[in-house]
Structure formats: C-alpha cells, structure tokens
Amino acid sequence: MNFDEILDLRGTQASRWSLMEKVHHVPQATGIPMGIADMDFRPPECATRAVQGMIDRGDFGYYGDDTAYQEAIQWWMATRHGWAIERDWILTNHGVVNGVAIGVNAFSAVGDGVILFTPVYDSFAAAISGAGRVVVECPLVNNAGRYEFDFAAYDAMMTGRERVVVLCSPHNPGGRVWTQQELRDVAAFCQRHDLILISDEIHQDLVYPDAQHTVMAKAVPEIQDRLIVVNGTSKTFNVAAIRTGNAIIPDPVIRARFAASRAGMYIQPNAFGKTIPTAVYTPEGAAWLDALIVYLDANRRLFDTAINTIPGVSSMTLDGTYLAWVNFGGSGMAQEELVRRVKDVAHIAANSGTNYGKGGESFMRFNFATPRARVIEAVARLQAAFSDLQ
Numbered sequence: 001m002n003f004d005e006i007l008d009l010r011g012t013q014a015s016r017w018s019l020m021e022k023v024h025h026v027p028q029a030t031g032i033p034m035g036i037a038d039m040d041f042r043p044p045e046c047a048t049r050a051v052q053g054m055i056d057r058g059d060f061g062y063y064g065d066d067t068a069y070q071e072a073i074q075w076w077m078a079t080r081h082g083w084a085i086e087r088d089w090i091l092t093n094h095g096v097v098n099g100v101a102i103g104v105n106a107f108s109a110v111g112d113g114v115i116l117f118t119p120v121y122d123s124f125a126a127a128i129s130g131a132g133r134v135v136v137e138c139p140l141v142n143n144a145g146r147y148e149f150d151f152a153a154y155d156a157m158m159t160g161r162e163r164v165v166v167l168c169s170p171h172n173p174g175g176r177v178w179t180q181q182e183l184r185d186v187a188a189f190c191q192r193h194d195l196i197l198i199s200d201e202i203h204q205d206l207v208y209p210d211a212q213h214t215v216m217a218k219a220v221p222e223i224q225d226r227l228i229v230v231n232g233t234s235k236t237f238n239v240a241a242i243r244t245g246n247a248i249i250p251d252p253v254i255r256a257r258f259a260a261s262r263a264g265m266y267i268q269p270n271a272f273g274k275t276i277p278t279a280v281y282t283p284e285g286a287a288w289l290d291a292l293i294v295y296l297d298a299n300r301r302l303f304d305t306a307i308n309t310i311p312g313v314s315s316m317t318l319d320g321t322y323l324a325w326v327n328f329g330g331s332g333m334a335q336e337e338l339v340r341r342v343k344d345v346a347h348i349a350a351n352s353g354t355n356y357g358k359g360g361e362s363f364m365r366f367n368f369a370t371p372r373a374r375v376i377e378a379v380a381r382l383q384a385a386f387s388d389l390q
C-alpha cells in the first residue's frame with residue numbers, strides 16, 4: 001500500500017474529477033478535489049484481486065449464495081466493533097443512504113417529521129424530502145469547536161408528528177465520535193418521543209486513535225426494539241462504486257416492517273457489491289485500514305495546523321472521518337466570498353457549509369483523504385487565498 005501514489009483520474013468519469021468543473025466550476029487541469037467523500041487512494045489489493053478474479057473467470061452473472069458475504073460482515077462487526085450479529089439481521093441495499101431511505105419510508109408517512117441533528121450529511125435531507133416527509137432540524141451546539149447535543153431544546157421542539165431520527169455516528173461533518181453517554185442520551189430521546197432510530201455508522205472504521213466508536217446497539221442494548229443500524233465498506237475501503245450497504249436490524253418486528261417496505265422496491269444488490277466486501281472484511285483488509293488511519297491522522301494534523309494559522313479560521317478537531325470542517329466565522333467574510341476564494345483563487349473544489357443545514361453557515365468542508373503532497377499544496381493555496389486576513 002502506497003498512499004503517496006498520485007492516481008491520475010482526470011478525464012475519467014470519477015465523480016471527484018468529472019464533476020469538478022461542472023459542479024464546482026474549478027478547472028480539472030489545476031484543481032484539487034476536496035469535495036465528494038471518497039479517497040484518492042487505491043483500494044486494498046484484496047479488493048482488486050477479488051474483482052480481478054471475477055474478470056478472469058468471466059463471472060458477471062447474478063450473485064447467488066450470500067453466506068460468505070454475511071459471514072464476512074459478522075466477522076468484521078465482531079472483531080472490529082465487538083458486536084455479535086446474526087446473519088438474518090443483515091438486509092443489503094443499494095448503498096447506505098438507500099437503507100436510510102427505506103427506513104424512513106417504512107416508519108413514517110408523507111407529512112411526518114424526520115429528525116436530523118444539523119449540520120449533517122446532506123443526502124439525508126434529500127432522501128427525507130424526496131419521500132414527502134418533513135426534515136426537522138435539531139441544531140447541534142458548537143461548544144468551543146466541538147459539537148454537542150441539546151436535548152432540552154429538542155424536547156421543546158417536538159410536536160408529536162415526528163416519527164424517525166437519523167443519527168450520523170460518527171458525525172459528518174464535524175467528525176464527532178459520540179461518547180457512550182451521548183448515545184444513551186440519543187436513545188433516551190427516541191424513547192421519550194416514541195421515535196425509530198436509524199443510526200448511520202458508515203464512518204465507524206474511520207476513527208483516530210484517541211477516540212473509540214461504539215455501535216449504537218452495543219452502547220444501548222435496550223434501544224434495539226426501535227433500531228436500524230446502517231453501514232458498509234464503501235467509505236472505509238474506498239469502494240463507493242459498489243453502491244452497496246447494509247441495514248443491520250436486531251429486532252424481528254422492526255426487521256419485518258423494513259423488509260416489507262423494501263420488498264416493493266425489489267432490491268437486489270450487485271455482484272461487485274457482495275464480492276468486494278467479502279474480500280475486504282478480512283485480516284488483510286484490516287491491516288490496510290490500520291495503515292490508512294495512520295496516514296489520514298498525519299494528513300489531519302498537517303491540514304489543521306496549517307489552516308489554524310490563518311487568522312479568524314479554525315478547523316474542528318476530528319475524532320473520526322477524513323472530512324475537515326473549517327469555520328471561517330472569525331474572518332467576518334460572507335459565505336459567498338469564502339466559497340469564491342476557495343474555488344476561484346485556490347482552485348479547490350470543496351463543499352459549502354450551507355449544504356448541511358442549520359449551523360453550517362460560515363463553514364466549508366474539505367476532504368483530506370488524498371496523497372500528502374496534495375494536502376500540502378492545498379493548504380498553501382488556502383493560506384495564500386486568505387493572506388489578507390489579519
């Protein structure tokens with residue numbers, strides 16, 4: 001594994017590069033993509049070998065027996081997260097957000113409220129509104145550069161029309177790995193208001209050494225009768241092309257209702273989406289991940305140290321994820337101006353904080369899962385683009 005290797009995906013359909021001009025208006029020739037959340041690294045060799053095996057065998061047919069796939073997930077969740085799951089708890093969908101969307105559809109009706117702790121990953125709101133449900137934004141509190149919940153405020157906001165909570169754990173953006181106490185507080189909130197809890201744990205493996213992610217089902221076993229955990233391999237191993245993720249649902253009643261909602265959509269994930277996870281949820285995949293975390297951790301420190309030298313600008317300290325969340329609030333600059341400088345002056349494609357709901361104003365999100373040389377170049381460009389700040 002060589003995370004310093006520069007992969008040249010310019011001119012391909014890769015989203016990071018092909019949408020740079022179209023969406024961010026940053027030229028591909030000079031731009032640095034720090035937007036969409038996948039990485040500029042080759043996936044582990046075990047993933048490549050598995051796909052190569054399909055190619056060598058000429059095996060492009062329907063995927064059959066799920067046993068090895070599900071056993072690989074069981075192994076991963078037990079060895080990396082200490083959670084013993086049954087094979088039949090796993091329902092495999094077309095990606096993690098697809099699992100969230102199925103859960104929202106199964107447990108709410110058109111017009112019902114679905115709660116998000118904002119700012120938060122923007123596709124949740126898209127899926128909720130797309131299904132005719134109402135996004136209820138419960139704002140996180142930015143306490144000295146660290147997001148926290150405020151359940152007293154959220155309790156006061158409830159109308160009785162809310163049905164579901166979508167929790168992002170670890171949180172994107174802001175990178176919080178919630179403590180066990182915070183997870184217990186989320187669970188208690190769901191119990192108080194009779195809400196189904198969808199815990200999106202796609203970033204479960206991208207956690208830095210000073211934090212410890214706990215699967216919601218483990219942190220609060222009593223919440224399992226209203227819990228759907230969604231996760232997958234796409235972020236961890238940089239294989240988002242598989243468009244496959246899992247809903248893991250311990251409770252048979254919740255599972256049956258989720259499955260019934262899903263049955264009407266005829267969801268059958270593709271063979272690549274089963275083959276790659278089976279190959280990476282292994283000791284070889286685990287060793288690659290451990291090396292990745294060391295590399296990302298150094299990128300995180302480099303990025304934060306350089307950004308924090310710009311007066312009025314600060315990068316939140318991440319417990320997990322490779323998505324730096326940078327607060328330009330102290331610069332006194334309007335959102336449009338800082339977006340303009342990042343894009344037109346620094347030639348960096350990053351995400352405006354306003355995409356993520358309330359509380360995202362004055363922020364931008366930068367993906368630093370890229371070779372170190374690019375991080376160094378990016379921070380130099382950002383320092384130059386904001387060099388007039390005193």
Ligand SMILES: Cc1ncc(COP(=O)(O)O)c(C=O)c1O
Binds near residue numbers: 037098121172232243
């Ligand atoms: C919290 C979270 N959930 C889900 C996804 C995407 O999952 P998928 O592509 O499997 O739908 C992302 C991607 O950035 C994410 O950050």
